[in-house]
Amino acid sequence: MNSLTIALFLVVGVSIGLQPSDAVGYTNSCSCGHSYDGNNCAHYLTNWMIKNGWLSTSPGKSTANCRTGRPIRAKDVRKIFRDKYGAPTRYEPAGNSFIYVERKRDGKGHVYYGTKRTCVAGTGNGAFAGRDAVWEFYQ
Numbered sequence: 272m273n274s275l276t277i278a279l280f281l282v283v284g285v286s287i288g289l290q291p292s293d294a295v296g297y298t299n300s301c302s303c304g305h306s307y308d309g310n311n312c313a314h315y316l317t318n319w320m321i322k323n324g325w326l327s328t329s330p331g332k333s334t335a336n337c338r339t340g341r342p343i344r345a346k347d348v349r350k351i352f353r354d355k356y357g358a359p360t361r362y363e364p365a366g367n368s369f370i371y372v373e374r375k376r377d378g379k380g381h382v383y384y385g386t387k388r389t390c391v392a393g394t395g396n397g398a399f400a401g402r403d404a405v406w407e408f409y410q
């Protein structure tokens with residue numbers, strides 16, 4: 272990695288994680304116009320990320336995308352978070368972060384942006400997972 276690449280990474284990385292208030296607003300929708308029967312957490316979150324230029328369409332870590340290239344699986348978005356931000360923290364950081372939460376009893380995953388209690392961008396917080404859940408925070 273040369274110094275220009277590092278400088279670009281720092282500029283883009285900081286703008287991704289720390290300044291979402293300056294971003295294109297989140298909507299419960301995707302440019303493709305399709306809804307996956309209520310399972311749109313990854314779909315609508317990645318639509319928001321792509322519209323803001325924080326993620327490319329049909330990113331390499333995703334195994335399933337909608338017709339406009341938005342990843343539709345939470346577990347794939349978890350891989351994207353790891354790729355962009357490195358290892359997650361298990362303890363909630365100060366401020367907002369990208370969150371992957373998994374319900375232990377059936378392994379159902381969910382992604383959004385915000386805090387444990389508050390969904391700032393996404394289809395809802397992680398309350399569905401109950402007390403015995405796996406939480407990962409990326410920032």
Ligand SMILES: [Zn+2]
Nearest residue numbers: 301303337341
């Ligand atoms: Zn879509």
